[in-house]
Every structure is written in structure tokens, then in C-alpha cells.
Amino acid sequence: MTSTDIKIPALIARSTGCAPEEPRTPSIAPSLTYSDESEDQDEQLPLPEPPRRRRASTRLIAQSSADIQRITGESTAELIQRCCGGGCCMKLGGKKKEGIEYERLPQPDNDAFRSLALRIGETPTILTKTIDMPEQTVYFEPVPRVLSRSSPADSAVSLGADGDADATVLAAAAPPSPQTAVSAVKVKDVDTTIQPPSFVQPHPPHHVFAARIDTARELTRPGAEKRTYHFDLDISSYPEEDGVDFKVGGAIGVTAPNDASLVDDVFDALLVPRFLRDKPVLLRTTKGRWPTVWGEDQARELVTTRRDLLTWCSDIQSYPPTKPLLRVLAEFAEDENEKKLLALLCSAEGQGVFCDFRTGPHISLPQLLQAFPSSRPPLDVLLSVLQPLMPRFYSLSNDPHESFKTRDGKVHRLVEVAVTVHETADWRRGQRTGIGSGFFERQAQGFLAAQRRGEKNPEFYIPMFKGLMANPLARQFVSDGPMLLIGAGVGIAPFRGFVQRRLKTANCANKVWVLQGIRDSLVDEIYSGEWGVHEDEVKRVIQSRRGESRYVQEEVRNQADLVWYIANAVDGRIFVCGSSKGMGEGVEEALVDVAMKKGNLERDEARRYWELKTEAGQYIAETW
Structure with missing residues (x-):
């Protein structure tokens, strides 16, 4: 037995126990809390706390x-x-080229335009290679009263503003004739105030299900740099789907809507009358999948409302502006200077400005419409060039096979998710949230406010479906073999279900360790005390803003013995989950360093080692 074997105790559970415990005799398995390089060795005298390391400062050195x-x-x-x-x-x-006349265009005098930070000097009076006006693929027509042909099987319906109006839908492979009509309706649709119209179907057999929020709470505390919320979603009535069930480490899809205030901002900027916003309208498309998500590429015809389309089907804030969008705004701008500025962004001469414009902070559609207030394109023309509103996916933070709750004399099945709110700069509100995370936060705040008013079972919903993505965390989960789970921020959430499952059956060959990276345990350590029994023995928290002040990738290097033991164990698996920038890249480099040190490998050989582990399903990274 080597000296290393004597020094390093193991957190291997005794065969008679159900949770990891410290063994009575030394083991070859390394310890999560002790390594040759760890900064918190036993029996050391306390040292003066060193000055807190500061993050590297940044300075603006490039603006174009x-x-x-x-x-x-x-x-x-x-x-x-x-x-x-x-x-x-x-x-x-x-x-400047000789023989070409230049001019300095007056710029719109409003805060929205100034927030775009366009660096436009003198521009040529004649622009070249301006893109053509994009094809219009979306049309609005009045709803006819009579039906001239039968509706196919994939029909879809959308409610009117009164909530109980019905409408039939036609989906055709070719543009309909002018004589096509839709009869008085007899088909009941969904409530589009809590879930999207039925034609927004992720993929057969997955339909969107309005899951009621059973509980909601904020995991982070005041002062945290990012806010994270936890949700228990009631899926007791989720439709049966053959061969598909929720999995440990799996994900759910969420069809989050645009913020209602932003939708109204668009309507207001386009001068769409309020009585038209919720009035049923016949939507006709000539090609493409929109307004569905994964449907066939074909022409469509259906009855819906302008609000439903702008709320559930088109993304108005996540994508940088495109030239087709700017070209549409230029076409319908009434102010000549605004028209020239927009045309410049669509031309060869404005390519540099456009690149700076596109690669900067994401600009929302309401911001663009406010910046160029004279441009008011018809809504159907605008919808032809907007990006589709895609579902968001969120990892489960529990074991979905073990989470139940008795309420009102009934047993309810729950799935749990944790969502961190993503924020970006906004020209008017200071900060704006992402579409998905912002929707979750609004639902959480509404739910908690209702509880404070005394409501026992507030009705708030999350429109969700079983995740279509082959989540590698769920696919590679096995019941045997040691596991090391490395995560930071909300990336730690799916590992909670792994630990819950493992601690129920833990034995000497079935162990789990967690390295959790956070900023400050006092404000943003999520799920503290909620991992199950013996949490302190399986989980190590690494803080970057407090205490030892280091990052999770540094602890990966300190736990080289543990990493190497798991990587080379039978059925051993190492999981990484979190942001690809910073944390994901740092952990990947740390793992390479471990392989170089423990395996005596060159850097290229160490990278190849982890590539082989990835191919074998023993190293699984889920980063974004």
C-alpha cells in the first residue's frame, strides 16, 4: 500500500448502509473532502484570511x-x-471615392434610436446592393361565413377574445382559392391565456399541456447576482404517451409566450386598433412552417387572432435584427431620413454599420419600432420576416418517479425545475428578462402574490411538454458505478435528481459526489439542505466570491485523485452541467490537466483521453 493510499480516506458506503459513510479501513477510493492539494487539510493551524481576489477588470478597447x-x-x-x-x-x-456625392443624414431624436448606438457618418447619396424587399408569406383576411370544403385532420383552432368562441381551421398544401370560406364554428379550442393555440404543437405525439404550478419559491436570497426560482409542476393529468415518460436528468419543453406588455408595445407602435387585436382573423400562409413550430413546410390557412400570433408564434426580442426586417421597415417608413438610414443598413455601403449593429446587444422589435417611429408596416408583412418563437428546455431537478403530493384527498404527481432569470440591457426599463426565464419569473411572482393575499390554491400555469431533446444527462444515467457531478449556478439543478436516486440505493460500488460552484453561499447556493441524507458527505460547495474564493475548475484539479478514480472505474461517469463560457471551458481544461498529471500524458493525449471517454459515455457535458 502506498503512502497515498494511507493518507487518503474514502467516502465509500458500507455494504449494509444506504448512504455514503466514512469507512473503518482505508480504501483506494479518494475522498471528496481531502486531497494532497486541498486547501482545507485537517489539523492545520488557521491562517490569516488573504485579501479577496478580485475579478479581472475589463476596459472598453473596441467599439467598431x-x-x-x-x-x-x-x-x-x-x-x-x-x-x-x-x-x-x-x-x-x-x-471617400471621387465622383460620389455624400450627405450627413439627420437622425431620429428619440431615446430608442440613441440606444442603438449607430455610428453613422457621411453616407453616399446613392446606395448599391440594397437587398430586395422580402417575399410576403403571411396574409390576413376576414373570416368568411360559409364553408366551401371540408377541413383536413390536422386542423387547429384559436379562441377569440371572449374566451368561448370557436373556429375551424383549414390546412392546405396549396394557396386557397378566393372562394374558400370558413363556416360558423363548432370546434372547442384551448384557453390561450394559459397555453398556446392548438396549432402550436411541438411534435407528434407531444401536445402542449398547461401544468398547474403547485408551489413556487425563490431559491436565491436578496443580493444574489442572478435570481433563481424553483417550481413544482402538477403533471397528474398529463396525457398518456406510449413509451415516453419523464426521466431522471431529463428535460421538459416550455412554450413560453412573449411578455404581454411588449406585445402591446408592438401593437401600439403599428397603430393596430384595440378592437382588432383580439378579433378572429383568417390567417393564410403561402409556404414555410410558421405559425407552427415543427410542422410540414406547406401553405396553411387557419382562424386565429393577431394577439395569439404575436404572443405565441413570433419572437420579438431574442434575435438580432436581420436585413429582411430592416428592409421591411425601410419600405414603410414615411420619414425620408428614416427611410435612408434603414436602407443604408441594408446596403453594401452600410455593411460595417450593420455588422456592429447586429453583433451588439440584442435589440427588441418594440425598440426598433420606437427608434424609427414613422415606419408602421402592416402586421402580416412584419410577421413574414420575424423569427419563430421556439420552445425553451429546462432540466428536471428531481427524480420524477418519486415526487408525489397529496392534496384535496388526491395524489398528485410532480416534476420540479429550477430557472435562473436571464437579463439583458433594455433601453427603457434598464433591464429586461429573457422570454422563457422572464415568463417563469412573472408566473412565480403572480403565484406568490396570490398566496400573500390569502389564496390557498392559486391558478397559475406553465405550458409544457415532454422534452424532445435527447438530453445526454438522462441518456447516460445508470444505476451502477461511481459518479462525479460538476456544476455551477442553475446547472447543478438536474444533479439533484441524480443524487436523490443514488442515495436510495447507495453501496460500495454505487457512489455519487457533487462539486457545486457558486458565487456566495449566503445568497445563491440553491437547494442547500435538499439533496437527501448525508448531503455534507457527498457535496462540496466552492465559492468564487467568499471564503476560499476560487472556481469549481480549481477544485477539479484539487480533487485529481477522485476524478481519476471515477474516470477509470467500471461504469464510472463524470457529468458537467452549466454555462459553456467560463465554467464549461474551465472544467474541460481542468480535466485535461488531471489526465496529464495522473496519467502522465501529453496535452494532446490527455484531450484524446477525454474524447474517448465521451464516446464511451463516461464523460458527459451538457453546457450552453
């Missing part, structure tokens, strides 16, 4: 593509290979 070219020192050809290829780099900083 010209600055990037100057800093990198690359040739134009080299730089173009790594950018959009539009040639904007060749036009930046160039001299």
Missing part, C-alpha cells in the same frame, strides 16, 4: 469593426474568413 482590425493586426483576407464574409472590413476607414 475597424478597432477590431487594428487590434488583431490581421489582414483583411484573414479577418473575413472569421466573420460574416460580407466585406464590411474592407469598407471601414476607407477614403
Whole structure:
């Protein structure tokens, strides 16, 4: 037995126990709380606390593509290979061409335009290579009163504003004739105030289900840099689907709507009358999948409302502006200067400005419409160029086979998720939330406010479906073999279900360890005390803003013995979950360092080692 074997105790559970315990005799399995390089060894005298390490400061050194070219020192050809290829780099900083007339365009005097930070100087009076007006693929027509042909099987319906109006839907493979009509309706649809219209179907056999919120609470405390909420969702009535069930480490899909206030901002900017916003309308498309998500690429015809389409079907804040969108705004701008500015962004001469514009902070549709207030395109034309509103996916944070609750004399099955609110700068509100996380936060706040008013069972819903993504965390979960779970922030949430499942059957060959990276345990350690019995023996918290002040990737290096033991154990698995930037990249490099040290490998060999582990399903990284 080596000295290392004597020094390093193991957290291997005794065969008679159901949870990891400290063994009476030494073991080859490393300890989560002790390593040769750990900073908290036993029997050490306390040392003065060193000054807290500060994050590397950042300074604005580049404000345009010209600055990037100057800093990198690359040739134009080299730089173009790594950018959009539009040639904007060749036009930046160039001299004015002789024989071409230039002008300085007056710019809109409003806060929304100033927030775009467009760097526009003198521009040519004649623009070249301006993109063509995009094809209109969406049309609104009045709802006819008579039906001229039968409705196919994939019909869909959307409610009117009164909540109990019905409508039939036609879906055709070719554009309908002018004589096509829709009769008085007899088909009942869903309540679009809590879930999308029925034609927004993720993929057969998955239909959107309005899951009632059973409980909601904020996991983080005041002062946390990011807010994280926990939700228990009641899925007792979820429709049966053959061969598909919720899995440990799996995910659910959520069809989150746009914020109602932003939807109304768009309507207001386009001067859409209020009586039209919720009035049934016949929607006709000529091609594509929209307004469905994964449907066939074909023409469609259905009855819905303008509000339903803008709320559930088109993304109005997640994507950077495209040239087709800007071209539509230019086409319908009544102010000549606004028209020229928008046309510039769609031309060869404005390529550099467009690249800076597109690669900066995401700009919402309401912000664009406020910045160019004279542009009010028809809504159906605008919908033809907007990106579809896609579902968001959230990992389960519990074992879905073990979570039940008795209420009102009935047993309810629950799934649990944790959602961290994503925020970005907003020109008017200071900060705005992401579509999915913002929706979850609004539902949580509404639920908690209702409880404070004394409501016992507030009715708030999350429109969800069983996740379609082959979540690698769920796919690679096995009941045997040691596991190391490495996560930071909300990335730790799916591991909670892993631990719950493992601690029920833990034995000497069936162990689990957790490395949880957080900023400050006082404000943002999620699920503290909720992992099951012997939590302190299986989980180690690494803080970057308090205490030892280090990152989870540093602890991966300190726990090299544990990492190497699990990586080479039979059925051993190492899982990583969290943000790819910073944490994900850092952990990947730390694992390479461990392989180099413990396996005496060169760096390229160490990278190949983890590639082979990935192929074998023993190293699973789920990052975003």
C-alpha cells in the first residue's frame, strides 16, 4: 500500500448502509473532502484570511469593426474568413471615392434610436446592393361565413377574445382559392391565456399541456447576482404517451409566450386598433412552417387572432435584427431620413454599420419600432420576416418517479425545475428578462402574490411538454458505478435528481459526489439542505466570491485523485452541467490537466483521453 493510499480516506458506503459513510479501513477510493492539494487539510493551524481576489477588470478597447482590425493586426483576407464574409472590413476607414456625392443624414431624436448606438457618418447619396424587399408569406383576411370544403385532420383552432368562441381551421398544401370560406364554428379550442393555440404543437405525439404550478419559491436570497426560482409542476393529468415518460436528468419543453406588455408595445407602435387585436382573423400562409413550430413546410390557412400570433408564434426580442426586417421597415417608413438610414443598413455601403449593429446587444422589435417611429408596416408583412418563437428546455431537478403530493384527498404527481432569470440591457426599463426565464419569473411572482393575499390554491400555469431533446444527462444515467457531478449556478439543478436516486440505493460500488460552484453561499447556493441524507458527505460547495474564493475548475484539479478514480472505474461517469463560457471551458481544461498529471500524458493525449471517454459515455457535458 502506498503512502497515498494511507493518507487518503474514502467516502465509500458500507455494504449494509444506504448512504455514503466514512469507512473503518482505508480504501483506494479518494475522498471528496481531502486531497494532497486541498486547501482545507485537517489539523492545520488557521491562517490569516488573504485579501479577496478580485475579478479581472475589463476596459472598453473596441467599439467598431475597424478597432477590431487594428487590434488583431490581421489582414483583411484573414479577418473575413472569421466573420460574416460580407466585406464590411474592407469598407471601414476607407477614403471617400471621387465622383460620389455624400450627405450627413439627420437622425431620429428619440431615446430608442440613441440606444442603438449607430455610428453613422457621411453616407453616399446613392446606395448599391440594397437587398430586395422580402417575399410576403403571411396574409390576413376576414373570416368568411360559409364553408366551401371540408377541413383536413390536422386542423387547429384559436379562441377569440371572449374566451368561448370557436373556429375551424383549414390546412392546405396549396394557396386557397378566393372562394374558400370558413363556416360558423363548432370546434372547442384551448384557453390561450394559459397555453398556446392548438396549432402550436411541438411534435407528434407531444401536445402542449398547461401544468398547474403547485408551489413556487425563490431559491436565491436578496443580493444574489442572478435570481433563481424553483417550481413544482402538477403533471397528474398529463396525457398518456406510449413509451415516453419523464426521466431522471431529463428535460421538459416550455412554450413560453412573449411578455404581454411588449406585445402591446408592438401593437401600439403599428397603430393596430384595440378592437382588432383580439378579433378572429383568417390567417393564410403561402409556404414555410410558421405559425407552427415543427410542422410540414406547406401553405396553411387557419382562424386565429393577431394577439395569439404575436404572443405565441413570433419572437420579438431574442434575435438580432436581420436585413429582411430592416428592409421591411425601410419600405414603410414615411420619414425620408428614416427611410435612408434603414436602407443604408441594408446596403453594401452600410455593411460595417450593420455588422456592429447586429453583433451588439440584442435589440427588441418594440425598440426598433420606437427608434424609427414613422415606419408602421402592416402586421402580416412584419410577421413574414420575424423569427419563430421556439420552445425553451429546462432540466428536471428531481427524480420524477418519486415526487408525489397529496392534496384535496388526491395524489398528485410532480416534476420540479429550477430557472435562473436571464437579463439583458433594455433601453427603457434598464433591464429586461429573457422570454422563457422572464415568463417563469412573472408566473412565480403572480403565484406568490396570490398566496400573500390569502389564496390557498392559486391558478397559475406553465405550458409544457415532454422534452424532445435527447438530453445526454438522462441518456447516460445508470444505476451502477461511481459518479462525479460538476456544476455551477442553475446547472447543478438536474444533479439533484441524480443524487436523490443514488442515495436510495447507495453501496460500495454505487457512489455519487457533487462539486457545486457558486458565487456566495449566503445568497445563491440553491437547494442547500435538499439533496437527501448525508448531503455534507457527498457535496462540496466552492465559492468564487467568499471564503476560499476560487472556481469549481480549481477544485477539479484539487480533487485529481477522485476524478481519476471515477474516470477509470467500471461504469464510472463524470457529468458537467452549466454555462459553456467560463465554467464549461474551465472544467474541460481542468480535466485535461488531471489526465496529464495522473496519467502522465501529453496535452494532446490527455484531450484524446477525454474524447474517448465521451464516446464511451463516461464523460458527459451538457453546457450552453
